Amino acid sequence: MTVLVINSGSSSLKYAVVKPATGEFLADGIIEQVGEGPIADHDAALTATFDKLAAEGLHLDDLGLVAVGHRVVHGGKKFYRPTLIDDALVEEIEELSPLAPLHNPPAVLGIEVARRMLPDLPHIAVFDTAFFHNLPLAAEMYAIDRKLADRWRIRRYGFHGTSHEYVSRQAAEFLGRRYGSLNQIVLHLGNGASASAIANGSPVDTSMGLTPMEGLVMGTRSGDIDPGIIMYLWRTAGMSVEDIETMLNRNSGVLGLGGANDFRDLRRLIESGDSAAQLAYDVYVHRLRKYVGAYMAVLGRTDVISFTAGVGENDIGVRRDALAGLAPLGIEIDEARNAGPSREVRCISTPESPITVLVVPTNEELAIAQACAEMV
Numbered sequence: 473m474t475v476l477v478i479n480s481g482s483s484s485l486k487y488a489v490v491k492p493a494t495g496e497f498l499a500d501g502i503i504e505q506v507g508e509g510p511i512a513d514h515d516a517a518l519t520a521t522f523d524k525l526a527a528e529g530l531h532l533d534d535l536g537l538v539a540v541g542h543r544v545v546h547g548g549k550k551f552y553r554p555t556l557i558d559d560a561l562v563e564e565i566e567e568l569s570p571l572a573p574l575h576n577p578p579a580v581l582g583i584e585v586a587r588r589m590l591p592d593l594p595h596i597a598v599f600d601t602a603f604f605h606n607l608p609l610a611a612e613m614y615a616i617d618r619k620l621a622d623r624w625r626i627r628r629y630g631f632h633g634t635s636h637e638y639v640s641r642q643a644a645e646f647l648g649r650r651y652g653s654l655n656q657i658v659l660h661l662g663n664g665a666s667a668s669a670i671a672n673g674s675p676v677d678t679s680m681g682l683t684p685m686e687g688l689v690m691g692t693r694s695g696d697i698d699p700g701i702i703m704y705l706w707r708t709a710g711m712s713v714e715d716i717e718t719m720l721n722r723n724s725g726v727l728g729l730g731g732a733n734d735f736r737d738l739r740r741l742i743e744s745g746d747s748a749a750q751l752a753y754d755v756y757v758h759r760l761r762k763y764v765g766a767y768m769a770v771l772g773r774t775d776v777i778s779f780t781a782g783v784g785e786n787d788i789g790v791r792r793d794a795l796a797g798l799a800p801l802g803i804e805i806d807e808a809r810n811a812g813p814s815r816e817v818r819c820i821s822t823p824e825s826p827i828t829v830l831v832v833p834t835n836e837e838l839a840i841a842q843a844c845a846e847m848v
């Protein structure tokens with residue numbers, strides 16, 4: 473029994489063929505430059521996916537596929553559990569597009585193409601916002617005109633929910649503790665980055681908001697800024713809404729400050745003495761520390777802090793610097809443990825550290841596949 477997991481973005485299509493029961497990946501990969509050259513559209517991208525699978529000797533008919541799982545970024549307030557896709561759901565995901573203009577439209581394209589090419593399988597949407605659907609109102613609401621907020625559905629929705637839930641459950645399992653007994657902070661640091669605070673198994677805050685732009689500094693996204701900057705750029709610098717959106721989404725973050733969005737490149741620049749790259753790194757780490765402190769206060773008692781995703785799993789320096797000097801707050805990183813590589817869940821705090829710090833590899837595809845398997 474396998475599940476095909478599809479994550480359809482505007483210019484890429486990620487896929488994985490997963491055995492949910494064992495966690496085994498029969499295949500996974502990415503089709504890039506969708507919309508360019510030979511991969512003219514999402515149709516071509518999915519065809520290329522099937523070709524790639526066939527080239528690896530994996531033929532759709534022999535895979536034992538029981539479902540296709542689609543990652544959908546924005547589920548609004550309405551969709552908070554894996555949902556069987558029908559025409560009405562596709563329409564509703566489309567209707568949520570203004571809330572996630574960069575993410576929901578390509579997801580819809582991916583869903584439509586996959587439903588057409590694999591009409592006999594159930595297609596299931598797994599929403600990135602789902603885990604956070606029940607945030608306490610105090611964390612969910614922005615302090616803006618309430619009527620406007622309600623009229624336009626302006627709320628903190630949160631994203632990367634599949635990862636935050638998967639990682640926090642893995643953390644509990646690793647520690648041999650009941651999920652509902654732990655207070656956790658999860659730091660998902662990939663190309664996009666977000667933090668969450670989870671109290672006794674329920675999320676109580678997260679750093680992304682109405683859109684995946686708020687919060688931590690990211691590869692190309694700004695994270696938190698003074699909203700006044702937007703009006704200032706519009707009014708004074710003569711930038712259009714589209715210009716500003718592109719700047720904040722694609723030309724900001726560590727790329728905007730330091731000239732590289734990939735942390736491996738940023739590291740190389742820093743090591744070569746590049747002061748802009750160093751500043752980008754410092755701003756990134758400063759923001760991260762601020763969120764850790766804020767979420768410790770939100771939680772009152774923190775048991776576990778977990779690092780995950782590309783940067784969180786791999787960059788020794790970010791983990792060290794984000795939590796350096798926090799022994800008075802109960803966080804003591806063990807340098808040697810932090811520097812040791814591993815693809816497994818591992819502890820990087822000292823045995824005496826009151827707060828346990830973990831590195832937990834995320835696996836959104838597996839989580840999506842498992843959610844689908846549970847449904848069918």
Ligand code: AMP
Nearest residue numbers: 662663733734735736781782783786787
């Ligand atoms: P993700 O969104 O989780 O796939 O993370 C992608 C990002 O992780 C890349 O853009 C890099 O910034 C970062 N990354 C991946 N591998 C490494 C590594 N070995 N060291 C540092 N950063 C890495």
